[in-house]
Amino acid sequence: MAKSSGKRFMKLAGMTASIAGKAAKNSLxxxxxxxxxxxxxxxxxxxxxGIQIAETLGEMKGAVMKVGQIASQYKDVFPPExxxxxxxxxxxxxxxxxxxxxxxxxxxxxxxxNDLFISFEEIPxxxxxxxxxxxxxxxxxxxxxxxxxxxxxxxxxxxxLKQVRMALKIAGVLNMSRTLQEQLFHEIRQSLHxxxxxxxxxxxxxxxxxxxxxxxxIIIPRVISSHSSKRxxxxxxxxxxxxxxxxxxxxxxxxxxATHLFHFSAGQLFGLYRMHCDPHPGNFAFRADGSVVxxxxxxxRSYSDSEVQLFRxxxxxxxxxxxxxxxxxxxxxxxxxDNKTHVPGEFYxxxxxxxxxxxSIPPYQEGAFDFSKSQVHHEAITQMRASLKYFGxxxxxxxxxxxxRTVSGQYWNLVNLGVEIDLSPLVHHYLDMPT
Numbered sequence: 539m540a541k542s543s544g545k546r547f548m549k550l551a552g553m554t555a556s557i558a559g560k561a562a563k564n565s566l567x568x569x570x571x572x573x574x575x576x577x578x579x580x581x582x583x584x585x586x587x588g589i590q591i592a593e594t595l596g597e598m599k600g601a602v603m604k605v606g607q608i609a610s611q612y613k614d615v616f617p618p619e620x621x622x623x624x625x626x627x628x629x630x631x632x633x634x635x636x637x638x639x640x641x642x643x644x645x646x647x648x649x650x651x652n653d654l655f656i657s658f659e660e661i662p663x664x665x666x667x668x669x670x671x672x673x674x675x676x677x678x679x680x681x682x683x684x685x686x687x688x689x690x691x692x693x694x695x696x697x698x699l700k701q702v703r704m705a706l707k708i709a710g711v712l713n714m715s716r717t718l719q720e721q722l723f724h725e726i727r728q729s730l731h732x733x734x735x736x737x738x739x740x741x742x743x744x745x746x747x748x749x750x751x752x753x754x755x756i757i758i759p760r761v762i763s764s765h766s767s768k769r770x771x772x773x774x775x776x777x778x779x780x781x782x783x784x785x786x787x788x789x790x791x792x793x794x795x796a797t798h799l800f801h802f803s804a805g806q807l808f809g810l811y812r813m814h815c816d817p818h819p820g821n822f823a824f825r826a827d828g829s830v831v832x833x834x835x836x837x838x839r840s841y842s843d844s845e846v847q848l849f850r851x852x853x854x855x856x857x858x859x860x861x862x863x864x865x866x867x868x869x870x871x872x873x874x875x876d877n878k879t880h881v882p883g884e885f886y887x888x889x890x891x892x893x894x895x896x897x898s899i900p901p902y903q904e905g906a907f908d909f910s911k912s913q914v915h916h917e918a919i920t921q922m923r924a925s926l927k928y929f930g931x932x933x934x935x936x937x938x939x940x941x942x943r944t945v946s947g948q949y950w951n952l953v954n955l956g957v958e959i960d961l962s963p964l965v966h967h968y969l970d971m972p973t
Contacts (some may be wrong), residue, residue, distance in 0.1 A: 737767070776922065811843065
């Protein structure tokens with residue numbers, strides 16, 4: 539397994555000290571520079587910091603690598619230079635030796651692996667930061683997949699997160715109040731702990747399986763309770779093709795897939811008040827009839843009725859272009875700082891014109907939107923650079939953090955799917971607005 543707790547701590551502490559030195563050197567070197575040069579120097583420093591954090595975390599299998607993966611998905615929390623560097627941690631991690639996996643399965647399920655399964659493939663078909671997945675066959679003959687958590691991966695969770703937070707704070711990445719820092723890192727910590735608890739994930743699978751049981755085209759694996767525990771999760775084998783294969787299919791099939799993905803996320807938010815918040819493409823598989831198989835229900839966020847209604851009002855005001863009401867919604871969501879500093883309506887209108895295109899919302903977009911040719915993300919980057927003087931009026935929000943992760947992830951799934959579709963009927967369906 540990975541390094542001992544002491545070695546892990548020293549490696550992370552060394553990373554933090556190095557980043558502190560870079561931050562201090564950058565501050566002194568550009569103390570008397572004009573604002574443009576300071577911003578350029580800070581961007582270059584952030585690129586170095588992001589690469590250093592990614593390289594350090596990438597060497598350390600376990601919770602700290604998962605922290606980096608989670609952090610990479612919160613692009614509104616971390617500077618783009620840091621988030622971009624951390625994105626490479628989303629790739630599959632090297633597999634753990636089978637002997638250790640076998641020992642973990644036998645310890646967790648209290649039995650010999652040859653008695654528990656007729657066959658258990660030694661080579662995993664997926665390996666990630668906190669565990670890997672093997673195909674197997676039960677004594678009944680049923681084909682299953684077995685998700686096995688790496689031994690002791692949960693023991694360093696909180697200390698790893700603390701060190702990463704300290705490194706980011708020293709680098710000046712966390713430009714926010716201590717209270718907001720606590721809220722945001724509580725979200726990340728909770729997400730991490732949830733993903734490490736396979737008993738909780740099994741419960742989530744049952745809840746979401748029941749919720750989507752009548753949704754033709756959304757398939758969720760069933761839990762095999764007799765072969766599951768806190769660190770081992772056995773599920774029915776539900777196979778499909780990866781997103782790259784689905785992207786080669788006819789557009790009518792891709793439209794069915796896009797519709798199912800939309801129902802998957804929006805249906806959960808507005809109908810269940812709980813949402814699968816890890817739409818990484820590896821967490822879905824696709825079938826030629828347009829159906830979607832969903833995996834990995836560790837990262838779930840629950841919302842209150844008042845939060846869901848606020849999300850609905852925000853979306854309705856955005857579609858209507860009511861920037862006055864929209865700004866009040868952002869204050870309620872704690873995204874807009876209520877500091878009486880004026881932000882012109884044109885600022886919001888420009889962002890709305892970018893954000894609502896892909897949903898085929900008039901007057902921003904009429905008819906089907908071609909995600910294969912989407913420039914929305916490029917336009918957002920350009921607008922972000924042009925809007926820097928207003929960005930101090932906004933801040934990350936613990937309430938919207940997981941939502942942002944989900945929406946942006948599903949947007950990229952549709953871009954990589956390359957679908958051309960009019961999503962406006964689905965939008966109006968969930969917002970109770972007439973089409």
